[in-house]
Amino acid sequence: MRRPARLALLGILAMGTLVSCAEEPGTSDSGGGVGKVAFLMPDLASTRYEQYDAPLFKKRMRALCQECGVIYQNADSDASLQQQQANSAMAQGAKVIVLDPVDSDSASTIVQTAHSQGVKVIAYDRPVSRKPADFYVSFDNEAIGESIGRSLVEHLEKTGAKGGLLQVNGSPTDAAAGLIKKGIHKAVDDSGFDLLAEYDTPDWSPEKAQQWVSGQIAQYPGGIAGVVAANDGTGGGAIAAFKGAEVKVPPVTGNDAELAAVQRVVSGDQYNTIDKPIKTVAEAAAEAAHQLMEGETPKADSTLFDTPSQLFEPTVVTRENLKEVVFGPDGVLEAEDVCTRVYADDCRRLGIE
Secondary structure (H helix, E strand, O other): OOOOOOHHHHHHHHHHHHHHHOOEOOEEEOOOOOEEEEEEEOOOOOOHHHHHHHHHHHHHHHHHOOOEEEEEEEOOOOHHHHHHHHHHHHHOOEEEEEEOOOOOOOHHHHHHHHHHOOOEEEEEOOOOOOOOOOEEEEEOHHHHHHHHHHHHHHHHHHHOOOOEEEEEEOOOOOHHHHHHHHHHHHHHOOOOOOEEEEEEOHHHOHHHHHHHHHHHHHHOOOOEEEEEEOOHHHHHHHHHHHHHOOOOOOOEOOOOOOHHHHHHHHHOOOOOEEEOOHHHHHHHHHHHHHHHHOOOOOOOOEEEOOEEEEEEOOEEEOOOOHHHHHOOOOOOOOHHHHOOHHHHHHHHHOOOO
């Protein structure tokens, strides 16, 4: 097997990134000033929050308001902890909470408590499903699911693949995961490829996705044509399952364009991922937070979950367009980060230097 230990090290690498981005695991405070904004993220399983979202949000907030403080915390998939973090942020004087909920339903309590104290809430990435926030900034999650699913189906048709599909969804407590799931079904249900089984992955856990896919490999030996995974973590778990079983890895999807996933796309281990304009979305959230602090109303382009919303379009990334999309002017990764010694030859073949 090639690079059998990579995915086993995912959690260690994520924690290494975490230490470099925050004063304590999942926690930082960039100062006080005339007002404070809380930026509360949901988990450490997806490395994007520590690598991209939080630093980009903080940078934009500093540009908009040098005297404004940012309280950043990550709940590490614990909804109760996120509630405590929100309460703590309000006690510290946060006037706006930018919230990516661990649990889209229970986060309604955070919104209700905040509103009772005159604090505004911006739902970020994942919606709050039972209590409208003041604003919602995200990607079009249903479009993400449909895009990765359709991209996979078209590839399987083009290559004459035989067999059925596995669908690895995100967390059942995440409303955004439900939208991605809905989009995937739009793409695969009438595709001509049987849906062998699907799984809602608790906490988006790569390890739990790997365990489930391992069971399906045993149940459908040689019969799995592809795997539609809802994000890069679950996709990485699926790939690890096939490698662990020492069988050929079929095309597997992803979503988030995390560093490890981009490297898997470069090497051919992962078929696609979704490049999200994280810089654009993080900055949009900062701008909306600043507007709310100033008593202004952010401009919405749609309404979702009864919340004024600003939704951004994602881009499917495969080996064919990876160089242009990921390393273009709006990309957040550098070639030197991706093209380490293990991936140098594959990068050169794709013209990435």
